[in-house]
Amino acid sequence: MQVEENLNGERLDKALSTLTGESRSLVQVLIKKQAVLVNGEKTKANYKVKAGDELSYEMEEPEELSVTPENIPLDIYYEDADVLVVNKPQGMVVHPSAGHSTGTLVNALLYHCTDLSGINGVVRPGIVHRIDKDTSGLLMVAKNDIAHESLSEQLKAKTSDRIYLALVHGDIKHQKGTIEAPIGRAKEDRKKMAVVADGKEARTHFEVLERFGDYTLVKCELDTGRTHQIRVHMKYIGHPLAGDPKYGPKNTLAGNGQFLHASELGFLHPRTGEALHFKAPLPKIFEETLEKLREE
Structure with missing residues (x-):
């Protein structure tokens, strides 16, 4: 996907969150895992995107829930x-x-x-x-x-x-x-x-x-x-x-x-x-x- 003019100068995490609809926290995790590329290169969450930058990201397959629910009283x-x-x-x-x-x-x-x-x-x-x-x-x-x-x-x-x-x-x-x-x-x-x-x-x-x-x-x-x-x-x-x-x-x-x-x-x-x-x-x-x- 390409960065549009209205996102010029925004942080990478915020821009990608806006473009994809994914939460910013999830986007930050993806960036840390180096699953986000800017013009084919890995970079940091605080990178300021420029109009025309090409962004791509890779989502992992969701893990199967392996934690067992237990009937434990909660306050x-x-x-x-x-x-x-x-x-x-x-x-x-x-x-x-x-x-x-x-x-x-x-x-x-x-x-x-x-x-x-x-x-x-x-x-x-x-x-x-x-x-x-x-x-x-x-x-x-x-x-x-x-x-x-x-x-x-x-x-x-x-x-x-x-x-x-x-x-x-x-x-x-x-x-x-x-x-x-x-x-x-x-x-x-x-x-x-x-x-x-x-x-x-x-x-x-x-x-x-x-x-x-x-x-x-x-x-x-x-x-x-x-x-x-x-x-x-x-x-x-x-x-x-x-x-x-x-x-x-x-x-x-x-x-x-x-x-x-x-x-x-x-x-x-x-x-x-x-x-x-x-x-x-x-x-x-x-x-x-x-x-x-x-x-x-």
Whole structure:
């Protein structure tokens, strides 16, 4: 297909999306897979097309769905034709991966509804963002590609609200602050993330809610969504999460993993533009631990 005058100067991903009707997110995936050619050459998504450029692309055959729907109860906070908000319990993996082929949030979602976006492929239908297995709390799920694209753009533009409650070791001296430190794979252990000079931009705002002497309850708000971001950033400033088996000390509070809960989630509805905001209470073990600390 040929680029027309009205698209001259547009980014390649936007131009191809306009010409084909495919979602921009899908087009970006195709470009990354080098399945898009401009005048017979591979290029990047931010290439500015010129009138007369010849564009071609190759779509892969859709994969057969291989994730088994499972009748697992879901704590759904909101649902309509475009989006679903669910409160994920601690201990549940978000999507299938090596060693976790069943019992995931995706297995449960596929049983609950079949209309999930396909942008992230077969094993991650509808998944716009993730939280760790042992982190509980709110997640937004896209039920079609248009909704997925809108929610993803809001995450990139930092216009959605993602607020977490975390119980950390030590007494944080400051009442509030911002941790701005790049995150990437740890050099000494590739299974861990760490603050590294060549990592990706990461920013976490925190505010102290309650002090317990040896522990502090903080509210964390994310500007970015790097893997293990809060866990890595709090360790970086000397206050690792209580119960964290990967980044925390061995001498810690008993629980089912890190004391981290995605308590609030806000975004604009992808179809109506309505501002939606949800709050989920702390899991029972988190609340009981706070009560014990208050008593002590």
